[in-house]
Amino acid sequence: MKVLIAGGGTGGHLFPGIALAEEVTTRHHKNEVVFVGTERGLEARVVPKEGYPLEFIRAQGLKGKGLWQLIKGLLALPLAFIESFRILSRHKPDVVVGVGGYASGPVVMAAWLMGIPTAVQEQNALPGFTNKTLGRFVKVVFTAFEEARRFFPEGKVHLVGNPIRRKLMDNYLRSHVAHERFSILVFGGSLGAKGINQRVVEALDFLGDLKDQITFVHQTGKNDLEMVRKGYADKGFQADVREFIDDMSDAYARSDLVVCRAGATTLAELTVCKKASILIPFPYATDDHQAVNARAMVEAGAAIMFRESELTGQKLAEQIRLLKTEPARLKQMEKKAGLLGRPEASKELADVCVELMVAAYGPNGRDRPAKDEAPKASRSE
Template identity: 85%
Template sequence: MKVLIAGGGTGGHLFPGIALAEEVVTRHHANQVVFVGTERGLEARVVPQAGFPLEFIQAQGLKGKGFFQLLKGLLALPLALLASFRILNRHKPDVVVGVGGYASGPVVLAAWMLGIPTAVQEQNALPGLTNKVLGKLVKVVFIAFDEARRFFPEGKVQLVGNPIRRKLMDNYLRSHVAHEHFTVLVFGGSLGARGLNQRMVDALEHLGDLKEQIRFVHQTGKNDVERVRKGYADRGFQAEVVEFIEDMSAAYARADLVVCRAGATTLAELTVCKKASILVPFPFATDDHQAVNARALVEAGAAVMFREAELTGQKLAEQIRLLKSEPMRLKQMEKKAGLLGRPEASKELADVCVDLMVQTYGAAGREREPQDAAPKASKASKP
């Protein structure tokens, strides 16, 4: 089976695609996965590191743009569609899955026009514009929150959760070590979050009496690392402050409490890793979808949520202090988070991809040239 995964841009879109790809290629030595994204997206770095071939198209977002940016995006669409046709004809995938992001729309649309089985994976409780449109065309829509069901044709929807990367899952299960201090993991997604970073630094002013009892691991993003590192040092706190956490499984394993945004992939990781959390949704997320995502955990008793506009350093400090002082409540939050986890999501998505292939091409899949039997990097792939 050969699967083409389109989209990316941010970790929230990309990492579920990586998780699906890992599941596909580990099932059979002949299975292949190729990604399509944009050069400015996170996929340009992460996909080659994960060992998968990557093709690029020139695509831009349309929603929420000014007039000239919208015009530029519309003009780029025909070229992106043409490039998508070329990529699909070259790789001849059995199934195409869109995971959101700029590249997802043109590629999935082109695949649909060519009669290739298509699916989209919607990570959030409130779907984005691209997936709402594509959902009317594709054969299957995978959702992670039941709230998203109403936006798609009922017969196409499958509630499977968000896939979690195999490396994170495997390493997390092996990473449990006893740690002396109460540890708080802070991060704002793959690109960081300046507002959340500032609230955490402000909170330190109100946690001074706990500086010998509490430790922090803080992912800041590229532009904030030195400022935040200085903030911890000036206040006498022990903290690992980094631009990007490469081994999230180890970070989760050490954490007693997580302070983070409410992106769909982050929430999937929190529930599978069974972590209590303080959620601060990104205030400018499209249609405020992060707040809708977060409510699912809050209503289940697995998390508490603050709007960034209402959150102060003092409030954040009070919540951290409260949860640290109530270990039984923290354990209950962890248990309830675990009840929401769906560790089998990658397997379920891959099973459906196999079904789509068999229904369309038979068990052998789409006919290809003999040299296509083994995976190979495309010309556009980066080392």
């Protein structure tokens, strides 16, 4: 089977695609996965590291943009479609899966027009514009939240959860690595989050008496790296401050508490890794979908949520102190998070991709010679 995964831009879109790719390629040595994204997205750095081929198209966003950016995006669409048709013709995938992001729309629509089986994977409780539109055309819509079902045609939705990378799956059985201090993992997504970075640094003023008992691992993004490093150093706290954390599996395993945004992929990781969390939804997320995501965690007893506009350093410090000094409550939150985990999401998603391929082409997929076989001679030869 050959699967083409389209989209990316941020970790929230890209990492479920990586998880699906891992599942597909480890099932059989002849299975293949190729990604399509943009040169500006996170995929340009991450996908080659993971060992998968990556193609680029020149797609741009349309919704929520200024007039000039909207015009540029519309003008780029025809070229993005032409590039998508060329990539699909060259790779001849059995199934195309869109995971959201700028590249997803043109590639999935081009595949649909070419008669290739298509699907989209919606990570959030409130679907974005692109996936809601594509949902009318694709054969299958994979969702992670029951709330998303009403946005798509009846009969197409498969509620499977968000796929999780294999590196994180170890945490489902082994959720902690022994460490001396109470460890707090802080991150705001692949690009960082200024609001979270500032509140955490401000919180240090109210945690001075605990500086010898707690430690931080903090992903800041590029812009706030030096500011956050200086904040911890000036206030005498032990902290591992990085622009980007490559090994999130280890970071989760060593943490007692996570302070983060409420992107759907992040929440899926928290539940599989069984982590208590303080969630601060991104206030400018489309349709406020991160807050909707977070409420499901709060209602289950797995997390605490603050709106960024209402959060102060003092309030954050109070919650950190409370959870550190009440280990029974922290353990209960971890247990509740684990009950929400969907460790089989990648497998279920890949199973449906196989069904789409078999329905369209039979059990052997589209006609192509195996990598270790010579092409068969034609009758005219």
